[in-house]
Amino acid sequence: MPGTVGRVPTPATPGPGAPTGSGPTVGVLAHDWANTPLGPADDWDVALQAVVELVLASPMPMALAYGDDLVLLYNAGYAELLGTKHPSALGRPASEVFAEIWALPGVGAVIERCYRQGEAFLEKESTLPLVRGHSATVEQAVFTRGYSPVRDSAGQIVGVLTVAAETTHVTEQLQSLSEVAAALAGTLTLDDVARVALRYAITTFDPDQASFAVDEGGGGWRMVRRVRGELLDEADERLPPLWRRAPADWSAPAVQAARSGAPSFTRDGQPLRDTAVDRHDQKIRAMAALPLGTSVVRGGLAVGYQVPHTWSPAERALLAASAELIGQAAERARRFETQHGTAQLLQRSMLPEHLPDLPRLRIAARYDPGVDGNAAGGDFYDAFLLPNGSLGVVLGDVAGHDVQAAARMGQVRAALRALALADPTPAAVLGGLDRLVTSLGAEAGTHELFVTVAFGVIDAERRELTLSSAGHPAPLIRRGDPDGRFHAEYVDVPPGPPLGLGGRPGTTTVPFRPGDTLLLFSDGVVERRRQSLSAGLATLSDAIAKAGSGDPRALCAVATAAVPGGTEDDVAVLAVEHALKPSRSASMEVPAEPTAPSRVRHWLTGQLTEWQVPESVIGAAVLCTSELTTNALLHAGTAARVEIDLSAERLLVSVADSGTRGTVTRARTDTLSSRGRGLGLIEELSDAWGTDPSVRGSTVWFEILTPPAAHP
Known part of the structure; x- marks a missing residue:
């Protein structure tokens, strides 16, 4: 029975009659067996001697528990499991050596039954407490154990032969495979998949380096690598991986496995000789490379060691299963990236690529897609110069998260610009948009188009803002106090109904002085489930007032993160600062x-x-x-x-x-x-x-x- 794990001490002097040489085997043979139930080694039964020779020659941990007291004789492998209990365990009853676990189910009773009744026993996996090294730290270890009766030349049972192998590492690897499957289930992009795959490979197989390669879709490849001992802090773990690009004929093992669909295992050699980019690659001598096994993404996973490494069947099977899981995640990620990229490109192509660059009015905007980022939305913003030198600013929301919502958003935004360039009066602009949305609803055969818009005109010379709203949240203005502090206030603008309902939006004009910053936002900034809208508005106002500066880009970031909790809606913010001085x-x-x-x-x-x-x-x-x-x-x-x-x-x-x-x-x-x-x-x-x-x-x-x- 195993009890502890540690290094096996070698006796300084072999006993009389012991064979020459050194090591644990010598210590076993040199033991004074005459004072044990086994008796002097010269008097051992022929069958018993054969069993002892088998035990001592075996590389597997093996032990013989002899006689009614089940005294122990064991080999070097078993001595390593015993750790600090060796060599004092030699010749002692197993019940004394393993007193702390002897009474546990499947331990002492099983050995005694094998001895008394001749019943062989095999348990493929059991968890037993072990004392690790000299620190006396108790850990739960997993073992595969087998017990067989030992008979003498007369056929009588004289002992029990134990074969025990610690499989804790294999069990931990299988557990880590379950954990990586859960982690991969949460990945969305190939960057995410690469990050999880490399972290898993390094922690599970303990290689000197691990690499992950995927095809670029146009014939080339890209690979990302992690090296053991590489210092990565929590922030680095969140970074997009640093991919290295390569041509279609690249001969790296991971790429060769991806291209051929067959794994390769190098026990000792120079697997990266032709593709090495630094000393880490040059030192690799053993490498396993496996294809991801997916038709959508060609890719491969590779782990390498700087010393020769024998790839056991169990390790090969675990690597293959890992590559299969990673391949499934990579396939999902490739599909997501394609859909996500198309939707966001559509969305952003309908937003202004550049905002006006003015000496006294600094402008910034931010748009974050809602839901899973996989669909185009209807939020939009714009800022543009008007013929009279004023600045027109707008933020709106077309209900929906599909291509149709994005297309309607594009129509509304384009029409608003055209209307404002003809007559910038906010009420007139929203009145024209109301007629447009009514017409769009009639063409679509629906009266359920829901469009809200806030449109304003900033006159920097007059230091004022004129604003109208069609069902949109009131904008916020950050102002400075005489004592040097800041506060934020919502513009008291008549709300008006959403567009398409035939409403007549009201108009308000408020001061907009140097040092003030205007913030227009969509309802996704402040609306959260199980929270009132007024609470979200108050939280946003407080965050803007406490911001370190009135810089529009910084305020956009503050606004989008002000209200805690996730949102499934799109988030759009537009900020305009009336600068104290030109920048x-x-x-x-x-x-x-x-x-x-x-x-x-x-x-x-x-x-x-x-x-x-x-x-x-x-x-x-x-x-x-x-x-x-x-x-x-x-x-x-x-x-x-x-x-x-x-x-x-x-x-x-x-x-x-x-x-x-x-x-x-x-x-x-x-x-x-x-x-x-x-x-x-x-x-x-x-x-x-x-x-x-x-x-x-x-x-x-x-x-x-x-x-x-x-x-x-």
Whole structure:
């Protein structure tokens, strides 16, 4: 019976008559058996001697429990299971050696029954407590055990032969397979699948590296790799993996397995000799590569070791099952990304790609799709210059989450622009839209079109805002108090009915002074299940009032995260700041090449120094911008654009990529950050940060509040 696990001590001097050599076997033969029921070794029965020779020669953990007292004689493998109980367990009754578990079901009683009645016993899996090493730490270990009666040359039962193998590791691997199946069930994109697959491979098989490869759909491949010992913090685990692209004829083992559909196992060699990119690849000697086994996504999973490795049948079966599960998840992810990308591209193509760039009115917007991001929605926003020099701003919501809702949204947005350019009076614009929606409903044969819109005109010279609403939530304005603090108030605009019902929207005009920021938003920002609308509105107002600055991009991020809890509705926000002073702006196009981050650092340092920004702000901004630029180039694989804007109260830096590997990534602030340093760097050095989707990619931004001496 196993009791503990540890290394087997070797006796310093073999006993008389013991064979030459060293090791546990020598210790067993050198034991003074004369003072045990076995008696002197020279007097052992011939059949008993044969059993002892079998036990000592076997690589499997084996033990002989002899006589009525079931005294123990065992081999090196069994001694390793005994750990610190060896060598004192030699020649002692099994009931004493395993006193702590002897009375447990399936232990002492089974051995005694085998001895008394000659009943062989096999238990493929049982859990027993073990004491690990010298620390006396008790752990639950899993064993496969077999007991057989041992007979002497006269046919009498004289003992019990035990074969025991600890299968804890195999059991843990099977449990981890169940856990990874659950984790893969929650993945949506190939990035998610890769992250789960690599984490599972590293923790389960303990390789020196693991890699995951998938086809690009156009003949090429991309692969992501993790190396054992690689330091990944919690933020890094949330990052999109760093994919490496390769041509269609790439010969990496994972790609070869994906292309052929057959696994490969290298026990010792140089499996990455032709595709190695660094010393980690060059050191790999053993590798298993398995296809994902899916018709939708060609891909492969590979694990490698820096020492020779024998791939057991059980390990091969577990790898094959793992690859099968990962393949199923990759197939679902590929379908999701295709649908998700199409829906979001449709949605964003109907939104303005660029908002006006004005000296005194700074504008930002944000749109997050609701439901699962897999369907186009009807929320929209727009901001455009009017013939009289004023700024028109609008945010609306067409009910629905399908292509038809997105198409109607496009019609309403285009008609609103046309109406506003002809007559910018908010009431007149919404009146014309009301007639349009009525006509659309008649064409569709339904009176259930539900469209809400808030439209306003900002006159910066007159410092006022004129606004009308057709069933839409009242906009919010962040204003400064005389004591330097801020508060937020909802515009008291006549609500009016939704469009298409023949209503006559009212109009209100309120002050909009330098330092104020207007926030228009859709109901998805404030509506939550099991929470009143008034509570959501109050929470939003409080969050906007407490924001670190009135910068529109920062307020959009604050607004979308203000009300806790998930929403199935789309979220759209448009913010306009009436700046106290004109800001200074500059931009740089960043090519997709290794020297780009250093060029960005040099350019940004020079520009901010010229603007006399404090060195502490320059240092933090340069470090954050370098990290985000590197992140954009690695993850998007395309050129990027860096924009900086210095206002009276803050420095705003944004880094925009122009591609997302052929799909549109989900717009979540926890999915983009800097590789290696994690989100902690941006969070530590900036006062606010976030990510915004665009028509052709994503934008990551941060802002740092500046002291008065830095104001332009």
